[in-house]
Amino acid sequence: MIALRGLTKRYGTKVAVDGLTCDIEPGKVTGFLGPNGAGKSTTMRMILGLDRPTSGQALVNGKEYAHLRHPLCEVGAVLDAKASHPGHSARTYLRAMARSNGIPTRRVEEVLELVGLTEVTGKRTKSFSLGMGQRLGIAGALLGDPGVLMFDEPVNGLDPDGVRWVRGLMRSLADEGRTVLVSSHLMSEMQETADQLIVIGKGTLIANAPIEQVIAGSSLTAVKLRSPQADALARDLAARGLGVEGDGGDELIVTGATIERVGELAHAAGAVLHELSMRAASLEQAYMELTATSVEYATPTSPTPDDSPKAQV
Numbered sequence: 001m002i003a004l005r006g007l008t009k010r011y012g013t014k015v016a017v018d019g020l021t022c023d024i025e026p027g028k029v030t031g032f033l034g035p036n037g038a039g040k041s042t043t044m045r046m047i048l049g050l051d052r053p054t055s056g057q058a059l060v061n062g063k064e065y066a067h068l069r070h071p072l073c074e075v076g077a078v079l080d081a082k083a084s085h086p087g088h089s090a091r092t093y094l095r096a097m098a099r100s101n102g103i104p105t106r107r108v109e110e111v112l113e114l115v116g117l118t119e120v121t122g123k124r125t126k127s128f129s130l131g132m133g134q135r136l137g138i139a140g141a142l143l144g145d146p147g148v149l150m151f152d153e154p155v156n157g158l159d160p161d162g163v164r165w166v167r168g169l170m171r172s173l174a175d176e177g178r179t180v181l182v183s184s185h186l187m188s189e190m191q192e193t194a195d196q197l198i199v200i201g202k203g204t205l206i207a208n209a210p211i212e213q214v215i216a217g218s219s220l221t222a223v224k225l226r227s228p229q230a231d232a233l234a235r236d237l238a239a240r241g242l243g244v245e246g247d248g249g250d251e252l253i254v255t256g257a258t259i260e261r262v263g264e265l266a267h268a269a270g271a272v273l274h275e276l277s278m279r280a281a282s283l284e285q286a287y288m289e290l291t292a293t294s295v296e297y298a299t300p301t302s303p304t305p306d307d308s309p310k311a312q313v
């Protein structure tokens with residue numbers, strides 16, 4: 001479990017992280033999203049004690065990183081895939097890491113097998129491909145068998161096989177009850193992998209919700225229904241603040257509520273339904289709306305706040 005409490009980081013006049021408060025819970029893959037410069041890496045660095053908060057706290061299992069007795073056994077992270085010492089082999093690199101953290105060296109062989117590097121354990125890491133480097137970084141993160149794991153852009157530069165492997169690994173780590181925090185700019189990948197999303201922009205929290213809820217909050221996500229009482233139902237749903245568009249016949253397109261909620265409201269209104277179906281936005285569309293006002297360097301094609309109303313999450 002990771003708990004951020006009013007976490008703030010200033011660099012001079014620049015506020016990189018601005019009062020972040022949220023919990024990152026075990027048993028889930030939590031996607032950590034935000035435009036370039038939003039403060040994701042700074043947040044992860046503070047969780048790992050690599051940067052000091054200006055104010056607030058980043059807690060791992062209730063403690064600041066500096067107060068963890070055996071940090072590697074509580075939290076593992078891959079922030080930079082190329083961080084391993086180029087002069088070492090995979091085995092000597094991990095053995096040194098294990099020794100300095102009081103972890104039995106037999107665990108090195110276990111994690112090398114887990115990440116599929118057994119064949120190349122003796123090779124110098126400077127000859128490693130990007131994918132092998134990512135796997136070695138992940139092996140290091142898993143060395144202490146920690147309950148909390150953080151990955152910054154873990155599939156960056158990986159081939160499709162590597163991407164699938166990382167995706168499966170994240171899922172199994174979460175299914176084992178671990179806390180898994182993953183930052184990525186790849187929305188299609190996040191849509192495949194994440195259960196929960198934390199979206200930040202300019203250092204502040206924009207959304208913290210299950211992925212389905214983030215998508216349901218997009219103005220492009222709609223519920224289609226057909227009902228013989230479409231007119232009366234349209235008035236009822238509109239009176240509850242939902243967006244409703246009719247075709248003049250029996251069809252309505254409803255925005256601003258989940259399909260379950262629309263079904264419940266139709267039932268409460270006593271309307272007969274002949275169809276109730278979902279038109280889901282993509283995560284990318286939902287994300288673009290959420291962060292439209294938080295992008296530091298917007299391209300001309302980015303949606304503006306005027307043409308894309310902020311999604312309700």
Ligand SMILES: Nc1ncnc2c1ncn2[C@@H]1O[C@H](COP(=O)(O)OP(=O)(O)OP(=O)(O)O)[C@@H](O)[C@H]1O
Pocket residue numbers: 011014015016034035036037038039040041042043
């Ligand atoms: N050491 C530093 N000194 C000054 N400013 C910094 C420093 N580290 C980060 N920043 C600034 O803080 C802000 C947040 O940066 P950070 O790297 O955390 O964002 P990010 O969300 O990880 O971005 P990206 O997606 O591009 O990796 C940026 O404006 C960045 O320029």
